[in-house]
Amino acid sequence: MDATALDQYLHERVGDAIISTRDQFDTFTVEVHPDRLVEVATLCRDDRGLACNMFDSSFGVDEGEDGFAVVVVLYSTTQFHRILLRVMVPGGREAPVAPSLTSVYEGANWMERETWDMFGIEFDGHPGLAPRILTVENFEGWPLRKDFFLASREAKPWPGLKEPAELDEDGNVIDKVPGPGGAPGPTDLDEAMAAQARAANPGSVLAAGPEDTVAEAAADDDTAAADDDTAAAGEES
Amino acid sequence: MSDLATPQEAIRPGTAPGEDIALEFRGTADFDTSEMTLSIGPAHPATHGVLRIVMDMDGERVVDARPVIGYMHRGFEKLAEHRDYRQIMALTNRHDWLSGFNNELGVAVTLEKILQMEVPDRAQWIRMLMAEWGRILNHLMFVGSYAIELGAITPMFYAFREREDIQHLMESATGGRLHFTYNQPGGVKIDLPKGFLRQSDELLKLVRSRLPDYFDLVLGNEIFQARTVGIGPLDPALALRYGVTGPTLQACGIAEDSRVTEPYLKYGEIDVEVPVGRNGDAFDRFYVLLHRIRASLDMIEQIHDAMPSGPVNVKLPKMVKAPEGHVYGRIENPLGQLGYYLQSSGSKTPWRFKMRTPSFSNVQVLPHLLRGTLVPDMVAVLGSVFFVVGDVDR
């Protein structure tokens, strides 16, 4: 079934459970009420017209202040259509609890364990979320949340044995609290290294200034005109 | 599902350093046998990487099996949120390192969906060519490793001989033998070198001529058949509910292949053969694997004939930015269905980049297959459910 037919079909059957539908970029998404998720998923699986026999995946998305969303991807190998079910998880960011789909599709088991491991979203009705599936058992924090800073440069303390450089005089671990905006972007490190190199070699060709390719690459809002100029200057894009 | 229903306690990580077994003797009432808990892995010759399977065993029979994953978790999805789209393509080469090209292709296809980009024809055909060679690379590896787990040491060397030739060919175009980084949004990085198609054609003939060896030496071998027929049968409906895809699913009799059901690139214009098995046992999975190699070779021949000329990429802005919204793109990885969910907030890095990897679902179904088997069959089953641990853990 194509997207409009699916839309109509679903509205006819569980219209009151649907908050909104969206068909964009060849992806049909249905936003449902959290307490009706299991019912809608069961319908998708059992209904002959929808026939979503394959459980593709389920995962979480951090929506910022609104909390978390859980997206479930279902596919039908007989009807060749894909439905994404999306719910906003009740409980906000403090105590998110979502309904579990393990009673409908067995494959949801590990997927929900991973979502819990990465986001901290509890699943109501799941046989056993612990131990943490992808990270270490004693890992602290929920890695894929937006407020969990990427450990590359602003290191979260390693939960194991500490290096001498990480300890202060009394042998306690120096707590490094990452500030907002502390996570580096894709070109920030190059920028930082270029700045370092410039500072270390004053008067050399490195201290050129605005023509520096790295600085330009980090400039925001490129337009086509700007592209042509820089392309003409022989930069690689 | 009853054992999954009991909450799993934290697995004891082992008693002494380097010791990966936890000895537990529990006698049963009727017979005086004692169960023992054996941990296969994380470092074990039979697992394809660092996968650990904790098995409760009664003598040589497996009573229960619980895979423990996460030893190779590298935080790909978190890293992807801090990388721009070209860097993500280089990154995704690495979660399933045996199918590097197909992974980047998946990102490219997904991106082109959300950017609504027109990709030049020649680029599509080149991508298909590379994807099929990459598929053969992957399948050859599993042919070799499956045979060696059952004790047949020779097919591994033959498979690697073929792989070397294919990797050499792909290196001449992409510069890489394992991690290609050849795709970019809107096409491929650079055109094929002169004489590439002729070399590819010769290699096609060579691999074709050597394929009967695998059929005779392995598939037709009576001992191999005795070890794999009827071992680890998988019910198709259960497999679908777990999300199992690829050769493992096709062996159960379901011809679900993205190249046919949701054609991407130019797969709609060539004949794509999808071999299926009948019983979903270990033998059928291997059978499907070998026939997929043959089918890919046939597809490569068609691609050679149809390769058009023209540009191979489009001009890209300095920073590729996806518009706001979300998209789910899916391709057929050699191991199964590889899906990428991309949610963008309009900036140059994604807001959420979920990798739906085939190995994750394939490994999840292992307890069903392993329950009730003997230890040697456990190895046969493990080898037949195709997965790469980097893909499972990302």
Added chain:
Amino acid sequence: MNSELISLGESLADFDNFGLSVLVKVLAILAVFFVVPLVVGYMEHKAMAHQQSRLGPMEAGPHGTLQLVADGIKFAQKEDIIPTAADKWVFAMAPGVALVPGILVFAVIPFGPGLWAIDLELGLFYALAIGSFSTLGVLMGGWASANKFSLIGGIRAAAQLIAYELPLILAAAAVVVQAGTMNLAGIVGAQATFMIEGTSINVWYVFPQALGFAIFFIAAMAELARPPFDMPIADSELVFGYMTEYSGIKFAMFLLTEYGGMVSMSALISVLYLGGWQIAPGVALPGCAGAGLFDCGALGVVMGLGVMLGKIMFLSFLMVWARVTYPRLREDQLQKMSWLVLIPLSLVNLAIVAVGKVVL
């Protein structure tokens, strides 16, 4: 009627001085035991490699000929690691218990005219009985290693080796019935005088007892735990079975047991079925009396030795070929093959030979 008792020559090393005799024989056995298995090992490296589309050892010595010598030196200087939880004495003795019987078998095997250490009346019985003693060493190794994988390997080995003793012995028994003697040199002599009924064509026992030959060969491979019967080792499942925890000289001793076993089993097969040191059926060695096999001059002795070694190499090559080609049988399939296939067939073989011996 085809097997008259040939008068057997004395061993070449039987001197008047008993002490000298013993010394020469012991040195000769040790020399054979430490040289021929290494040559077989080198042949295995190279044959396996060429069948797998690669070269094999090329660095140590010209074309890698000194590879196993280098391996021996390597093992000698390696650290001997004993797991903390291992049963120390049993762990230490296991390789010895496996190896020594393997050397003792060589005492009765005839390598050519007069080239044997002891000429026992019960030679074959002694060889098979002593050879089966190595099973104890395997079990000891598996148990004492304090490693679950080794334990599984050791138990599999015990079950397998016990199961395959029977076809081995039954097949050998058929040869004994046909030859009329258990003396190994005597069996060789009997084959030299064995004519097909009603003709004067001399054939070796492999011809009338082809079934027995196949059974003995398969059972020998299983006794040695060679692939496709290497479930006790099964390196893709059990890391290395009962040998997992061994390192250094102890590990080398286990390996030597395996190669030495290959040589002794191949030698036994040559003696029992392939006419021993006879070049071809009906062809006498130059300078030999006694059916062209005994009391030979120097040339005859050297040629006889060469023929025996050639047959040993050929049979070892067959074992290597089987290793390269087949995956391994599962333990229960292995047991089924022994109890349900090989033993009935070997009984049939024995019956046919016995009846033929009486009737013909």
